[in-house]
Amino acid sequence: DTEVTQTPKHLVMGMTNKKSLKCEQxxxxxxxxxxxxxxxxPPELMFVYSYEKLSINESVPSxxxxxxxxxxxxxxxxxxxxxxxxxxxxxxxxxxxxxxxYFGPGTRLTVT
Amino acid sequence: GEDVEQSLFLSVREGDSSVINCTYTDSSSTYLYWYKQxxxxxxxxxxYIFSNMDMKQDQRLTVLLNKKDKHLSLRIAxxxxxxxxxxxxxxxxxxxxxxVFGPGTRLSVLP
Numbered sequence: 001d002t003e004v005t006q007t008p009k010h011l012v013m014g015m016t017n018k019k020s021l022k023c024e025q026x027x028x029x030x031x032x033x034x035x036x037x038x039x040x041x042p043p044e045l046m047f048v049y050s051y052e053k054l055s056i057n058e059s060v061p062s063x064x065x066x067x068x069x070x071x072x073x074x075x076x077x078x079x080x081x082x083x084x085x086x087x088x089x090x091x092x093x094x095x096x097x098x099x100x101x102y103f104g105p106g107t108r109l110t111v112t
Numbered sequence: 113g114e115d116v117e118q119s120l121f122l123s124v125r126e127g128d129s130s131v132i133n134c135t136y137t138d139s140s141s142t143y144l145y146w147y148k149q150x151x152x153x154x155x156x157x158x159x160y161i162f163s164n165m166d167m168k169q170d171q172r173l174t175v176l177l178n179k180k181d182k183h184l185s186l187r188i189a190x191x192x193x194x195x196x197x198x199x200x201x202x203x204x205x206x207x208x209x210x211x212v213f214g215p216g217t218r219l220s221v222l223p
Contacts, residue, residue, distance in 0.1 A: 004154075033211075042200055042213035043155065090154055098204055100145060101211070103155040 003027075004104035006091050012110045015081060021107045023074040023091030031097040032074040034066060035090040037106070043090055049074060050097045081111045116214035118201055123220045130191045132217045134184040134201030141203040144177060146186045149198045149216070158186070158199075188219075196221045 004025045013019050023032065030051050035043035048056035049068040063085075065077040074091055088108050092101040115137045124130045136144070142163055147155040161168045161175045161184075168175045174187040188195055201214040 006154075040216075042216055045211060092155075098142065100143065100157055100160050102157060103147075105154040108152075 006104035018079045021076040025093040029093035031094045033092040037088040086110045118214040118217045130188040132186045145202040147200040
């Protein structure tokens with residue numbers, strides 16, 4: 001299994017909603033990542049989890065809250081988002097931090 | 113900080129070779145990658161090269177690395193319409209903290 005899965009594929013939420021994005025991999029990878037990608041731009045790193053511990057937070061606003069319940073799962077909890085947070089949110093994993101990263105298909109988020 | 117640059121657009125005719133170029137600034141880069149992104153999709157890892165290599169070939173793909181000039185290229189032989197996508201160059205040092213993407217090159221393959 002060489003796949004990273006993400007749910008949901010699409011999400012529309014209001015500015016007062018609370019929602020969560022989910023990411024899963026069963027490759028035994030010990031590093032997992034959240035990226036944000038705006039249209040026609042490269043992905044921007046948000047968070048890195050290394051061995052289920054948050055190792056990098058790229059100055060992301062607190063309305064984004066990551067969680068790594070176990071080595072296969074990565075969540076991104078969303079609360080009180082702004083319209084400018086609308087983007088494609090990509091999850092990735094790698095064997096260990098620094099190795100090649102494998103990406104999921106992304107969740108396209110629209111904040112209204 | 114680290115910077116990765118690519119030209120934004122490339123058009124080639126079907127059957128020709130495509131060469132996508134990338135320059136980077138971080139001399140401590142350990143790995144250099146090429147990713148492909150089709151519309152509305154995630155990123156697909158095409159290939160990667162360690163910084164102590166100067167060439168890697170994988171079927172239609174050839175990666176060349178000039179470490180002195182910090183220049184990376186991806187050559188796609190016999191380009192097909194299915195190769196139309198955005199190609200991102202990326203670099204990382206150890207531990208993933210310096211994983212940086214270029215702006216992406218949009219490859220258009222003309223019939």
